Amino acid sequence: MNRGRNHLAHSLPIRIMHWIGAIAVICMILSGWQIYNASPLLPFTFPRWMTLGGWLGGGIAWHLSAMWVLFADGLAYLAYGVLSGHFRRDILPPRPKVILRDLGDALQFRLGHQLGSYNGVQRLLYMGVIIVICLVVVTGLSIWKPVQLGWLTGLFGGYPVARTIHLTLMALIVGFLIIHLALVILFPRTLVSMLAPVRSELDNAPRGGGR
């Protein structure tokens, strides 16, 4: 719990799991679009160059392969997050009042960013995307094995509904990625801190996440 000036912004396990997860999620999305194209739910399909796998069978092969990478990486991250206190310390959002204050600041581009400490908006986004990725895996299981896991498919309201939820959650993840990448472009040193061991800036008047 002692997070002094010598603490890293992101520990080595977090950095490794972040990049494995990022690659797995992107493979899942691109191959998922390939699978979607075979049976589009909405009146559009994704252009060929945006998809992974070349055809339906190839898309499924990529999806089911990247699935295991995401599953293993996700389990390791959840275990690490709970056991190391990462979730409690870095991800658990503050009270709604603090989130609203930080959101107001963020929308006026007044919200500071300190490496090593997430503000209320970041915490909300990161917790949200962690939950959404867990849900997208569970809905994915329910439409992958609707007979074997029929109870799970039933829980989501049947196959067509579970598929719609799965695609909606995908759209939420894509939305998160757009915001996430935009913020990384605005604050490029956050990219460095996710690649290399960079010291935390926590001792400089933490805000939002500080408690």
Add this chain to the structure above:
Amino acid sequence: MSQKRAAVRASDIAPELAQLSRRRLLKGGLSLGALTLLTGCDLSTHSGVDAALSTMLEFDDRVQAALFSPNRLAETYPASAITKPFRFNAYYPEWQVRAVPAQWRLDVSGLVSEKNPGPLRI
């Protein structure tokens, strides 16, 4: 499509991208993967990527065999749950079913005595 190339330029494959044939759909083709020097995956080219994917799918099969029961039956629904008109495989309504083009012929091959290709009628 399954030929190995060291590099693929977008201009090289423009004609293929423009031409969407059923054959391409079945055989697979170039994708984002191909453009980034991974081969388009059709699981028959024996490239490194395809071999890795095949290994993963075999692992997938083993996990499924260990976890799931082949005797489990799909859920039974009451007759009142039948959707009318019937939902087709790809979830398109009946009026969107595409007609088979008149010039298409069914090619019969294999161990059958009568191999005359005939027109498709539904």
